[in-house]
Amino acid sequence: MLYADIVFMRVKNSRRCRNRRAVSAIAFGFWLTAATIAAATITSWHTVALPGQQSQDMALSNADHQWHLRHYLSPDCECSRAISRYLVRRGPLNTAIEEVVLVTSGNDALRAGEISARLIRSGFHTRIIASSAAAEARVEAVPTLEIEAPDGRIRFRGGYRDRTAPAGVYLDVSMLSDLIDSKPVAPLPVFGCATSARLRQQLNPLAFYFRKLFHLS
Numbered sequence: 001m002l003y004a005d006i007v008f009m010r011v012k013n014s015r016r017c018r019n020r021r022a023v024s025a026i027a028f029g030f031w032l033t034a035a036t037i038a039a040a041t042i043t044s045w046h047t048v049a050l051p052g053q054q055s056q057d058m059a060l061s062n063a064d065h066q067w068h069l070r071h072y073l074s075p076d077c078e079c080s081r082a083i084s085r086y087l088v089r090r091g092p093l094n095t096a097i098e099e100v101v102l103v104t105s106g107n108d109a110l111r112a113g114e115i116s117a118r119l120i121r122s123g124f125h126t127r128i129i130a131s132s133a134a135a136e137a138r139v140e141a142v143p144t145l146e147i148e149a150p151d152g153r154i155r156f157r158g159g160y161r162d163r164t165a166p167a168g169v170y171l172d173v174s175m176l177s178d179l180i181d182s183k184p185v186a187p188l189p190v191f192g193c194a195t196s197a198r199l200r201q202q203l204n205p206l207a208f209y210f211r212k213l214f215h216l217s
Contacts, residue, residue, distance in 0.1 A: 067148065069176060071098070074105075100125070131197075142192050159191055
């Protein structure tokens with residue numbers, strides 16, 4: 001092989017390497033942009049009302065004919081963790097049967113177990129379910145409060161606080177008291193984190209696509 005041919009092949013291979021690096025850099029740039037958008041979206045979830053959470057008067061089977069409170073929380077959501085700390089401080093109510101349902105994404109089992117243990121020590125019943133199971137129960141974001149009447153109807157499903165309320169002021173107890181007294185309660189949006197794949201994709205389709213492309217959880 002002539003010296004000129006060898007030089008030409010080296011130059012050609014060098015250009016290929018540079019092209020590969022350029023393509024990789026572009027792909028990484030897209031991923032970084034999507035990740036940044038995702039981070040901004042995750043932050044905004046805690047101040048922006050999440051869609052599709054309010055649902056009332058759904059009929060369930062209530063064998064014990066008592067009021068039920070279900071707290072849907074996620075160990076990955078800071079708003080949910082704040083609610084769990086609040087529940088530990090106040091303890092279970094004597095006017096209803098309460099259950100805390102921890103919605104997990106599959107990689108937060110340790111934290112879910114720790115939160116569950118603290119709640120159990122405070123007297124709560126807890127259950128750990130996957131986010132897909134929560135979505136089947138029509139819960140796609142957390143923290144979500146569900147209040148079930150003795151007749152089996154879901155009288156409230158939504159958030160814990162009004163946007164104008166100070167941090168740490170939750171309305172679960174007062175809403176239950178109003179419902180027991182047959183008073184109407186206003187719908188409250190959920191301020192927190194999306195848990196279902198459908199809602200995450202709706203909120204941030206670009207980041208959702210890149211997470212699938214790069215096989216991120």
